Amino acid sequence: MFTSNAKFTTERASGYLQQLCKHFGHKIEVQFGPKFGLITFPFGQCALAAEQDILDLTVNAETQADLTKACRVIGSHLERFAFRESPRIEWQPVVSA
Template sequence: MMQSKAVVTTENASKYLQQLCKHFAHKVSVDFDTSRGKVGFPFGDCTMSADEAALTIECTAKTDEELARAQNVIDDHLTRFAWREKPEISWQA
């Protein structure tokens, strides 16, 4: 199982977590509250946690390609939702 993690510094972590989860819930399985979320993509799972300083995102997938796809989906949507902040998303294996 492939894994990666990104910690995005933002005071709006809970807002973005909820926004991402609500958006993805239209198409895939999602479970979330104000501080934790889990998204089940067909190509991997992403869990998120929010505190007052950061949004932490962890993705798991069966292959490197699926992991990269999960990361790209999160990157694309978070960048659009947080466009005012221009978040720096750096994935670590």
Template sequence: MNHSVAEITTEQAGIYLQQLCKHFAHKLAVEFTPEQGTIPFSMGMCRLEAAGDKLTLKAEAENADLLVQVEGVVERHLVRFAFRDPPEIVWRAAEQAAS
């Protein structure tokens, strides 16, 4: 399994988390609260966490190509929702966190 993480600083962390989750919930079995969300795409998964001014995106997929697809879908949608203050989104490789 391949994993990546992007940490975004924004005053709208919780709002963006909910916008992303509500948007994808129209077609996917999304689960979310104001602080956490899980978006299960066909090619992988994205977990979101909002805490204060930090929005953390955690992508995972079976291989590197699918991981890039998950990152791209989430990134494109977040940029659309945050058009007034476009976030800097930098994905970095991550080890699977113990849950």
């Protein structure tokens, strides 16, 4: 399993979480509320958590190629939705112990 994480500082963390989940929910399985979301792609999963002014994104996938694809899809959509804030989504690999 491959995992990456990104944090986006914004006053609209919960709003972006819900917007991403609603957007993808038209085509794939999602679960979400104001503080937590889960988007399940055919090529990986993205867990979202909104805490005050931080949107925390964690992506899991079976292969590095799928992880890269899932991060690119989530990142590009978030950048589009949050264009007024010019977010820089920087994914960091998560190493499990």
